Amino acid sequence: MAMDTVRKTLWYIESHLEQPVTLDELAAIAGISRFHLSRSFAQAIGRSVTAHLRGRRLSEAARQLVDGAPDILSVALDAGYGSHEAFSRAFRDQFGRTPDDVRAGADLTSLKLVEPILMPDTPITAIETPEIRAVDGLLLAGLRRFFTYEDRAGIPLLWQRFGPHIDNIPGQIKGDAYGVCLKADGDPTDGFDYLAAVPMRSLNDLPDSLVGVRIPPLTFAVFQHQGHVSNIGATCAAAGEWLASERRMKPGVAVMMVEYYPPQFDPRTGLGGCEVWVPVSD
Structure with missing residues (x-):
C-alpha cells in the first residue's frame, strides 16, 4: 500500500511539474492524510515530498538554462517562482551555483540534479485474457x-x-x-x-x-x-x-x-x- 501511495504521488508530481501543486492535492490523489503521505514518501524516497518537488522543478529549470533559455524570469515562472530573486535564492540553495552561472557555462555535469524516480514494475499476477x-x-x-x-x-x-x-x-x-x-x-x-x-x-x-x-x-x-x-x-x-x-x-x-x-x-x-x-x- 505504501508503494502504491508513493507511485501515485510521483506520477502526479511529474504530470503537474509546471503547474501549482500543494501537499493537500498530493494527499488527496494518494487517498491518505498529509501526515501519512509525508511519512511514507520520505521513508521510500529518502527526502520529503516538498524537497523532491522543489528539486525536480529546479532540475528541469537547470536544463532549460543550459539549453539556452532566453531569459531567467520565464524559467523562474515556469518553476513556480514569482520573481528572479526568489528563484535565484532557491536555485543557489539547491545547487550551490546561480542560474546566471549555469546558463553561461551551459554545463550540467557539476549539478546534482533530482531526476524522475521510476518505481519497479511488478507484473499483475492475475490478468484477464486479452x-x-x-x-x-x-x-x-x-x-x-x-x-x-x-x-x-x-x-x-x-x-x-x-x-x-x-x-x-x-x-x-x-x-x-x-x-x-x-x-x-x-x-x-x-x-x-x-x-x-x-x-x-x-x-x-x-x-x-x-x-x-x-x-x-x-x-x-x-x-x-x-x-x-x-x-x-x-x-x-x-x-x-x-x-x-x-x-x-x-x-x-x-x-x-x-x-x-x-x-x-x-x-x-x-x-x-x-x-x-x-x-x-x-
Whole structure:
C-alpha cells in the first residue's frame, strides 16, 4: 500500500511539474492524510515530498538554462517562482551555483540534479485474457522523445507539455489520446521513442512543434488497465510476459506498445481506465 501511495504521488508530481501543486492535492490523489503521505514518501524516497518537488522543478529549470533559455524570469515562472530573486535564492540553495552561472557555462555535469524516480514494475499476477483486435491505420500527432528504459519516469512530464496542444490542433479527432512506444532511429537497445499523441484526420498543417506519425493497420492484443495510471507499468509488464508465453510477437514493426486513453480517462486524477495494446502476429 505504501508503494502504491508513493507511485501515485510521483506520477502526479511529474504530470503537474509546471503547474501549482500543494501537499493537500498530493494527499488527496494518494487517498491518505498529509501526515501519512509525508511519512511514507520520505521513508521510500529518502527526502520529503516538498524537497523532491522543489528539486525536480529546479532540475528541469537547470536544463532549460543550459539549453539556452532566453531569459531567467520565464524559467523562474515556469518553476513556480514569482520573481528572479526568489528563484535565484532557491536555485543557489539547491545547487550551490546561480542560474546566471549555469546558463553561461551551459554545463550540467557539476549539478546534482533530482531526476524522475521510476518505481519497479511488478507484473499483475492475475490478468484477464486479452482481446485480439484488428485496428485500422492511425494518423497521430504529438510530442516525441527518446527515453532510456531507466529514465522513462519522465514520460508524464512529456504529457504535461503536450497538454496545451490537445483540442487545439487543426484536424484533430477529439476525445481519445494515445501513448505509443516506437523503435528509435538506429533501433538502439537501451531505449525507445515515446509519442504522446492524439488522433488526426490529416497530418497537414501541423505546428512546427509537433510531429506526425502514421501507424499501419495492425492486430493487437488488448489488455484492460482499470487502476490508477501510475501503475500502468504493471499491466505493460504483464502484457510483455503474455506475449512471450504465447509466442505471438509480431516481428518487423516499429510499434512496440500502445497506451490508449479513452474519453472517460481523467488526466488530472489518473483515473478512468485505459488500455495497453501490443502488436501480435495474425
